[in-house]
Amino acid sequence: MGRSRYVILEPDKPHFLTFTVVEWLPVFTRPDAVQILLDSWRHQRAHDGLRLYGYVILENHLHFVAQAPRLDKCVSSFKSFTAARLIELLEARKAERLLSRMLFAKCAYKRDREYQFWQEGSHAEMVFSEAVMREKLEYIHQNPVKRGYVDVPEHWRYSSARDYAGQTGLMEVDSWY
Secondary structure, three states, rough: OOOOOOOOOOOOOOOEEEEEEEHHHHOOOOOOHHHHHHHHHHHHHOOOOOOEEEEEEEEEEEEEEEEEHHHHHHHHHHHHHHHHHHHHHHHHHHHHHHHHHHHHHHOOOEEEEEEOOOOOOOOEEOOHHHHHHHHHHHHHHHHHHHHHOOOHHHHHHOEEEEHOOOOOOOOOOOOOO
C-alpha cells in the first residue's frame, strides 16, 4: 500500500488523525497494548508540546485530534516508538499469527525492520474551525457506539468521551470546550 495522500501542511494547527494497524489486525484487545499508546501520548504531552483534544482506541485502529509545534514530528515518533514497543509485546506474548501477518505486510524494500505494524500514512485532516472540531470529536466518541460495542460513548474505556462528559478518563486531554 502506498503512502497516504493526507499530509500535515500546517503542523502547528490541530489535526484529526487516523492510524490503522496493517491488515486491520486486532492488536488493541488487551490493556497492556493500549497502555503503550497512552504512555506515548503522555510523554509527548510532557516533552513535545502535544495537545491532545480527543481520542478513541479500537481493536485495530485509533482516531485522535491533536496539535503540536511540530505535529508531523510527533506523528512520526509516535508511530515509530509504539510500533517497536507493540511488536516487542507481541513477541513476548508469542502472538505468532499477528506477527506473521505483519511480516507478510512489510514491503520488500524496507530493510530497516522485520515487521510492518502501522499502515503507511496517517490520514491527517486539518481542523480549521470550532464546528469541524466538534464534528471530529463527535465522530471519535461515537465510533464505539456505531460499532455496537457500547450504548453510550462514555462507557468506552479507551476514549476521551468520559472527559467531555465531566468524568475522569484514562488520561488527561486538552478540552476544546
